[in-house]
Amino acid sequence: MSEDPQIDAATAAQTPGVKGMRVNGKQWHDTKKAFRPRANQTSYEKRQLERKSLSAVKAKEKEMKDEKEAERQKRTEAIKTKRAAKEEKARYQKMEEKMHKKRVERLKRREKRNKMLKS
Template structure:
């Protein structure tokens, strides 16, 4: 705020006793964004490449995780199937043994008559 400049004449609003303020300009402070279009394009391209690579890495990680889960499920299914067949085989064997025992018992009873 400087004193009134006599060469400027009187102010429009009539407040001649107040000092004149300079307009607030960001450029005067030295704060500027890159105005060069090529620089912005290069930066934008780098950002896109970075995001693409990040997405690719995330996708790879997700694929590995899904593959691991699928393998685990497959192994569990195979194990359950194997256990089921073992139970079935044991059951069938027990039935066969039971049939033989009954047959032997019948034969023994027939022989005793």
């Protein structure tokens, strides 16, 4: 053989052990390992940590969605108030065409008082 025993030990460790012919005749298949159904299970503490981190992520997502929805609501509310003011201004201008300006001003003040009383 070889004069260096270290090389022989290294090559022997690299080559798999020969086990002979298989009974079923399928030498090209790998040998099966024992079925272990609980091998990939995680511990209770690890699952709890995962649940906690997932709930934190979901809470953050919900907060971000709520902020976005609030911003959208604010924009729509601003648009609605602007439209209402525009309609009211147009209505008063139409009234001014028919009536005296002082009477229109008086009606405006009265309507504002009524609005304050209702709300």
